[in-house]
Amino acid sequence: MEAETRNRPSFANIKVDLGAGDRIIAEAGAMASMSSSINVTTRWNGGCFGAFLRRIFGGETLFVNEFTTASQGELVLTQPMPGDIECIELKGTTLFLQPGAFLACEPGVNLGLGWAGIASFVGGEGLFRLKVSGNGKIWFGAYGGIFAKEVEGEYVVDTGHLVAYEPSISIRMGMAGGIFSSFFGGEGLVTRVTGPGRIYMQSRSLDGLAAWTNGQIW
Amino acid sequence: MQHEIVARPAASVVKLNLDAGETITCEVGAMLAMSTGIKVETTSGKKGGKGGGLMKGLKRMFSGENFFLNHFTADRAGQTLILGPQLMGDVVHHNLSGTLVVQGSSWLASEEGIEIDASWQGFGKALFSGESMFWVKCSGHGDLFLNSFGAIYEVNVDGGFTVDTGHIVAFEDTLQFKIGKAGASLIGSFLGGEGLVCKFTGQGKLYCQSHNPPSFGALLGPKLKAR
Numbered sequence: 001m002e003a004e005t006r007n008r009p010s011f012a013n014i015k016v017d018l019g020a021g022d023r024i025i026a027e028a029g030a031m032a033s034m035s036s037s038i039n040v041t042t043r044w045n046g047g048c049f050g051a052f053l054r055r056i057f058g059g060e061t062l063f064v065n066e067f068t069t070a071s072q073g074e075l076v077l078t079q080p081m082p083g084d085i086e087c088i089e090l091k092g093t094t095l096f097l098q099p100g101a102f103l104a105c106e107p108g109v110n111l112g113l114g115w116a117g118i119a120s121f122v123g124g125e126g127l128f129r130l131k132v133s134g135n136g137k138i139w140f141g142a143y144g145g146i147f148a149k150e151v152e153g154e155y156v157v158d159t160g161h162l163v164a165y166e167p168s169i170s171i172r173m174g175m176a177g178g179i180f181s182s183f184f185g186g187e188g189l190v191t192r193v194t195g196p197g198r199i200y201m202q203s204r205s206l207d208g209l210a211a212w213t214n215g216q217i218w
Numbered sequence: 219m220q221h222e223i224v225a226r227p228a229a230s231v232v233k234l235n236l237d238a239g240e241t242i243t244c245e246v247g248a249m250l251a252m253s254t255g256i257k258v259e260t261t262s263g264k265k266g267g268k269g270g271g272l273m274k275g276l277k278r279m280f281s282g283e284n285f286f287l288n289h290f291t292a293d294r295a296g297q298t299l300i301l302g303p304q305l306m307g308d309v310v311h312h313n314l315s316g317t318l319v320v321q322g323s324s325w326l327a328s329e330e331g332i333e334i335d336a337s338w339q340g341f342g343k344a345l346f347s348g349e350s351m352f353w354v355k356c357s358g359h360g361d362l363f364l365n366s367f368g369a370i371y372e373v374n375v376d377g378g379f380t381v382d383t384g385h386i387v388a389f390e391d392t393l394q395f396k397i398g399k400a401g402a403s404l405i406g407s408f409l410g411g412e413g414l415v416c417k418f419t420g421q422g423k424l425y426c427q428s429h430n431p432p433s434f435g436a437l438l439g440p441k442l443k444a445r
Contacts, residue, residue, distance in 0.1 A: 006428075007369035010228030011308070013428035015371075029433075031400070032385045033426050036378030036417065040401035065401075076426070080433035082228070082306070082368070210441035217445055 001106075003137070009084035009145040009203075014077040014104065018069045026077050026104040028063045035073030041066045064111075077104050079141040086146045086164075086200060087139050094133040094167045097140050101163050106136030116171070140164055144204030151195030159189050160205035168197035219329060219361055223309050227369035230309035231302035232327070236292035242299065243334070244327035244363075246284040250300040255293045260286050277336035277352060287334070301327055303365035310363070310370045310387075310425065317357040317391040320364060324387045324427075329360030355391075364388055368429030379418045384430040390422035 001022040004015050016024055018038060031040070042063050067075055079085065088095060090109060102111070114131040132138050142163045149155070151169065165171070174192045193199055219242070220235040231250060234242060246260075262275030262285055275285040290299055303309065303326060312318060314332060328334060336352040356362055364370065366387050373379060375393055380400070389395075398417040418424060 006371070007227050010306070011369040011428050013369065029382075031382055032428060033373065033379065033381040036380055038380075042401055076371070076428070078368075078428050080429070080437045082429055082434065206438060207441065210438060213438070214443045217443060 003087070003139075005085050005087060005139075011082050012079075012085035012141065014085060014087075014139060016067075016075040016077065017072070018067065018075060019072050020070060022069070023107045024067050024075070024077075024104055025064050025107060025109075026067065027102055028065060030077045030079065030103060031065065031067075032076040032078045034067070034075040035069075037071050037073040038067050038069045038075055041068070066107075077139075079103055081141070081143040081206065083141060083143040083202065083204070084146040085139055085141045086148075087137055088164075089137050090132065090134055092133075092135060094131060095138070095164055096167060096169075097130040097132060097164045098162060099128075099130065101140040101142065102130055102132070103139040103141045105132065105138040108136035109134045109138050140200075142200075142202035143206050143209070144202045146200055146202055148198055148200050150198050151193055153196075154192060154194050155199070157191045157193060157199070157201055158205075159191055160207045161201045161203075162191050162193070162199060163202050164200040165193065166197040166199075168195065169199060170194045221311060221361060221363075223311060227308040228306050229302075230307065230365070231300050232309050232311070232363050234299045234301065236290070236297045236299060238292055238295045241289055241291040241330035242301075242327050242361075243287050243289050243330060243332075244301055245303075245325060246286050246288055247304065248301045248326055249288065249290070250302050252290065252299040253297045255297045256299060257291045257293060259289045259291070261289065262286055274335060289330075301363065305367045305431070307365060307367040308370040308427070309365045310372075312362045312364060312388070312423075312425075313360075314356060314362045315359050317355060318362065318388050319391055320354040320356060320388040321386050322352065322354065324364045324366055325354045325356065326363040326365045328356055328362045332356050332358040332360050332362060364425060366427035367431045367434075368427040370425050370427055373424045373426060374422075375418050375424050376421050377419070379424065381416045381418065381424070381426055383414055383416060384432055385426050385428075386416060387425035387427050389418065389424045392422035393418050393420040393424060395419070 002017040005012055006015055007013060042065050085103060096114060110133050112131040114129050116127060116129040146163060172192050173189055219240050222233045223230055225231060335355045337355040338352055364387055370387055395416045395418045397414050400415045
């Protein structure tokens with residue numbers, strides 16, 4: 001299987017060349033086009049109960065699609081929002097994804113759900129987070145560009161900008177500064193991450209776009 | 219006519235160099251900038267107002283385009299014209315020789331001599347293809363420019379190819395498509411979020427867009443306040 005992420009960072013999409021015996025799993029609705037030699041099988045997103053939990057709390061779809069072929073074919077996977085797509089190879093490691101970020105993975109990857117905590121919920125990041133583990137590549141997307149940072153000690157990220165992070169990172173919500181600058185400085189609540197570990201951030205946020213658009217609607 | 223497409227794929231525009239007497243017909247509102255030796259004429263059909271413009275204009279409105287068309291003609295040599303779509307997205311060039319069927323709002327501009335007409339795609343396709351009720355049918359020879367929300371990629375179809383609804387930009391009329399289900403089972407196709415897809419057969423060139431406005435709208439819409 002050969003996969004290439006094209007048109008980064010504004011309209012990233014994944015072009016996958018599948019050969020006989022290759023499998024790729026993608027979020028429901030991610031397929032943009034494919035050769036007619038490719039077969040699609042729809043299944044629960046990791047068991048019926050788990051799928052429901054992930055749908056309700058993880059912001060993910062109830063079902064996932066598995067793409068296979070008996071010969072060969074090409075497949076294009078995409079996400080609803082314009083933005084970047086990042087590919088990570090898991091080697092027995094784990095990564096936490098924010099709700100809605102998951103796009104596709106190889107068959108050796110497990111999709112699970114992890115408790116993110118009340119503080120995360122208050123901060124607008126959701127009560128749960130998607131936990132991907134195992135062996136294989138995973139693809140996740142964002143609105144805007146994706147950039148990674150190795151965090152040593154503490155680091156501050158604005159709410160809505162954190163996309164993914166390693167399990168060694170701990171997260172708590174906090175104010176950007178004092179009460180005055182937190183509420184009048186436009187930053188409000190922020191996410192305080194503590195390392196060591198790697199985090200992935202998105203350069204724009206959908207909530208930011210919605211707030212701007214709402215300001216333009218009369 | 220020379221062209222150059224810049225700022226792909228997010229903020230694409232096409233820069234044209236027109237020689238004396240050359241004309242390009244484009245979508246209303248597509249002109250961003252031009253040199254002073256270019257004349258603009260607005261009609262609902264062909265340049266000069268000939269040839270049943272009223273009906274064509276009305277049909278074009280149904281296909282998601284404007285009733286009017288703008289024709290830009292260079293008075294003298296070495297004139298430049300910059301064209302771009304309204305939304306952020308891609309622009310591609312197609313060297314037309316024959317007929318290309320273009321999805322409602324994806325037609326941007328075409329060289330003089332290319333016939334632009336709206337064509338009804340049939341009830342079933344209109345309801346289920348995720349595209350407009352009419353397609354824009356471009357026939358003739360010359361330069362044609364298409365635009366989309368998202369990046370445009372080209373597929374040379376030989377036999378069969380499947381495109382999710384809402385991702386078609388244009389296709390040569392040597393291709394036909396039918397509405398079908400994505401997987402082997404109908405229930406699976408719907409639960410899997412792909413639902414109905416467009417299944418192409420034949421041989422020819424197909425242009426797809428990587429993203430589409432309805433999917434993005436479905437994500438952003440709930441966050442917006444009521445008007």
